[in-house]
Amino acid sequence: MKILVIGYVWPEPASSAAGYRMLALLETFRRQNWQVTFASPAEKSIHRANLPALGIDEVNIALNCSSFDEYISALQPDLVMFDRFMMEEQFGWRVERHCPHAVRLLDTEDLSCLRHARHQASKASEHVELDVKPELLFSEHAKREIAAILRCDLTLMISKAEIELLERVFKIDPALLFYSPFMQPTISASQQQDLPPFKLREHFVVIGNFRHAPNWDAVLWLRQTIWPLIRARLPEAELHIYGAYPPPKATQLHNPKQGFLIKGWANDVNQVMQKARINLAPLRFGAGLKGKLVDALACGTPSITTSVGAEGMAEHDSWPQPVEDTAEHFAERAVALYTEPNQWLECQQLGFELHNRCFNFNTHSEALIQRLIQLETELDSHRLSNFTGAMLRHHSMKSTQYMAQWIEAKNRK
Template identity: 45%
Template sequence: MLQLLDFFKNEGFDIVFTSTASKSELSLDLDALGIKSRDIMLNDSGFDDFIKDINPTVVLFDRFLTEEQFGWRISENVPNAIKILDTEDLHSLRKVREVSHKKEVPFSLRTWLQEDITKREVASILRCDLSLMVSTFEVQLLTETLKIDSNLLLHLPFLLEKIQYAEQEAWSDFDERINFVCIGNGKHAPNVDAVLWLSKEIWPLIRKALPEAEVSVYGAYMPQQVNQLHKPEIGFLIKGWTEDVNEVFENTRVNLAPLRFGAGIKGKLTTAMQNGTPSVTTAIGAEGMHDGLPWSGVVAETPENFAREAIQLYRNRKDWKKSQQNGLDLINQLYNKQKLRERFSLVLNNLQRNLEEHRIHNFMGNLVQHQTLQSTKYLSKWIEEKNKKK
């Protein structure tokens, strides 16, 4: 989201950031970035006057739940505003994979297609003029499986600065690094499952081969079931939130990301690449992230393979250096901030010039939009009246 805000600011837009979430001491100081911010409420007709007063040319929704709540109000009050959905990842895909994993049944597209959350998310994509997709896998899923018009989608992963030669030269070398790391926010279910799996089935195999090795687990909001895994005697250390994730990666030899479900692309993996730290992950972890280019490390599925590859990468300087170079190539080729900005700017300018024609061709989106105005709109108004009586 910060990268997108920076993009619009660079394009010369005046930005107003609105949210229903309460600010906290950890909230970003948007004013310092020259961005206005306003609090808004759900199911509140006061938003209509607010948005008409601003009269935006572009509205960006943070995930489909936000579009569900406010999209119809945008269409009704500022119909000429370009509606862009930042999907972050396909939430429906992540959720169905999580349920399948807990039920210990294989994930299937058939199941995903039948779920209500999938229909809601796809409807949100159809209602918008453009949806930003971070994963090449998810773009392919929508265009090939659901036959969604590719003109409604833009592959826009993380916008990262190109790694310069001088930066690469400043990285700590193989012999200067030690141990393993595993990073992920504790409020995100795939991360919690990854730490549990690492502790139970993978780390004992690594520790047996490398009896002096340690793995440090970082992440805010770790639940008790993770905190109780802290066992220094076997080198499994739960360290919680870290102020400087780059420093952590800079001093660690191998990153472990044993993700068994999820969607989108993983910031922990690109951050590792930016600091020259190879990663061992799963097919889910690397999904949609490397577009056929060699992975920055190894992809493994079973605990035995995962542990074996982690040990090999940890011990073998040649393999480690090659994986590090692969990560540098991925960042500079697929996540190049300048190239991605140019791509987004071109698409946005075309939308601004040809919005009416673009919408005419999005017939399914018009159909879904029509039905939404007849349902979501009146549900929201009913909730608003109910709240007034309370």
């Protein structure tokens, strides 16, 4: 099978969870000996993955340019995966015109309209925002994202909580959605034993790309409220904050006297996480699954997070580590977990079990391949059952097409 992935950005596995999840999807395709090409209109960064070394072709493509039509007509992929709905908006009509029989796959990374709605709600409240009002959820952003889901043959969803929301609130046909969480190697018993024990670990850690709004908000909440409460109880403890692309407003928060240390880029997330005793993820809004929590599970580092952070991370809301939504309770649980080795060890062991049960690479990659093969063989009947999607492609793709062609003509002048 010939696969074309149209990326919103070039994958940076050391910068974001979205980056290493994309690599896991690409590896899933490559394990089938499928021919995989990754194309993106974004500028290549110095932190991007070396895709050619993984047997994946790289192609630069342009927005609003007919050169893509020539490229995809020659390539004739069997499956095209759009990385986030914006890429489907830009290139979906071109794919349909030149490769009408190619499977159209959308990878949302997270349900961004939910993240945006929670972000808007958080601006009017200092509380953790899990449920949002319909007037915030049913936004222009949501209309675009849901339309892209309906236009595609299948959408990969990282969170079962978001699948449930799409089916219940937006009435999306379950046949259009597929659960595809983070996919990681199993942590063996010997690997667990080799990790640093409680007594050899110290300090707290926070990890998250500073360009991601929920992460920056979490840093501010820590700085203004949570960390002073922890520091008052643990005056020798430090908070080490790592993340890609720290802006000046973040580095200005660096304060060694208060143990609040902005470390910036982490060359090796696992190494950083394994040295820490506790991982903090005080997320007041957001969506999807939290890569920082999955990393912590694999490194045997217990986490404290909020209900937003824990959402979708385990079956039936059974996240086995502390979840607190107020600064006072969050700090209290952080101190307790930091100072009680038996509680820490129990959280660690439950974390290993959850990691191996819920994020097993082989389990999820095999299920995805089976679904894609089935979809390819049943594509005509599958599309016939999605009249709404066909209608949206007929109308909205025309408007997108004309806008793109107008921009292209304007750029020639």
